[in-house]
Amino acid sequence: MSDPTRLRLEEPTPEVLAIITDIEGTTSDIAFVHDVLFPYAQEYLPDFVRARADQPEVAALLDDVRAEADKPTADLDAVINILGDWMNADRKATPLKALQGMVWQQGYEDNDFTGHVYDDAVAALQAWADDRRALYVYSSGSVAAQRLLFTYSDHGDLTSLFSGYFDTRIGPKKKRSSYKAIAAELGEDPSSLLFLSDVGDELDAAADAGMQTCWVARDEKTQENARMSEAHRVVQSFDEIELI
Ligand SMILES: CSCCC(=O)C(=O)COP(=O)(O)O
Ligand SMILES: [Mg+2]
Secondary structure, three states: OOOHHHOOOOOOOOOOOEEEEOOEOOOEOHHHHHHHHHHHHHHHHHHHHHHHOOOHHHHHHHHHHHHHOOOOOOOHHHHHHHHHHHHHOOOOOHHHHHHHHHHHHHHHHOOOOOEOOOHHHHHHHHHHHHOOOEEEEEOOOOHHHHHHHHHOEEOEOOHHHOOEEEOOOOOOOOOHHHHHHHHHHHOOOHHHEEEEEOOHHHHHHHHHOOOEEEEEOOOHHHHHHHHOOOOOEEEOOHHHOOOO
């Protein structure tokens, strides 16, 4: 007869009620963001800001730039230089991300580019939505920029798949508190939420907050990083993600 004291009572992994996905490197090619979106913003953001500096929404963002750079008296040229430096450093500053999103709107509307989304990501997101899992995005790109990418995607308008979007206004992507705040906003226990990303520090923060995690490691370098961490499930594409 088996000894009941030897039974290990492990908590079962909760059912995944909602999936929260990163964009760059996860649903979408890093090269699209770095070789198409970022250069477009580098080219057009200075003129965009000069033309609209007096519009209340843009003026408020420029003040946010001054505050974040600790340069409260910076004139317009100085602010544009700060934004240029931030773009060169790929700084995930909330006002920069909001301004980039406004500039990209023109590019999408003029058909200069479409939002790249991997085939496997579209297929899995569609299947999960059909399975009544709620889908959310959490990206450093502004919510407006996220919506644009999925509205003008190379697979057509995908926005009906998503129930909501989060950006750095809820907090930075490498902070545990951001994932706690997302779970609180969704009204769910973090353990029933699955976060997908290509960046280990983001996954660590989500796991620290109690979320389930999956490392989407599409390229060799990311796969090498993922191999060094045993804290997360690792897949090479969305095809391999199995939901509980
Ligand atoms: C919303 S598309 C533009 C992505 C972007 O600006 C960015 O910085 C990428 O951030 P992510 O958190 O998706 O890696
Ligand atoms: Mg990413």
